[in-house]
Amino acid sequence: MNHGQILEVLSTLPYQQDRDYGALICFPEIYESLSCTDIGRKYDIKVKLYELEQAGTIKVIHFNEPGFRDVVAGIQLTGVH
Secondary structure: OOHHHHHHHHHHOOOEEEOOOEEEEEHHHHHHHHOOOOOOOHHHHHHHHHHHHHOOOEEEEEOOOOOOOOOEEEEEEOOOO
16 A cells, blocks of 8 residues: 555544544554555554654654553544645
8 A cells, every 4th residue: 555545544534532642543443444455564554654754644643651652542644635
């Protein structure tokens, strides 16, 4: 899947309001939606999310708890219109 295809999938997922992180698309929903694609594995999905963040189209949100700061909580779409 290319970045555009991934963004299409992400844009269909619902936002959830989180008291600590604001409105975000939670990682479990992202994983469930993309795990059946050719990306498949959790690590590969995270790599694609970081690539999209570098491109400025999403913001990856990490948990803000000690010991969990490298765990992805979800994303926020930033550059999709």
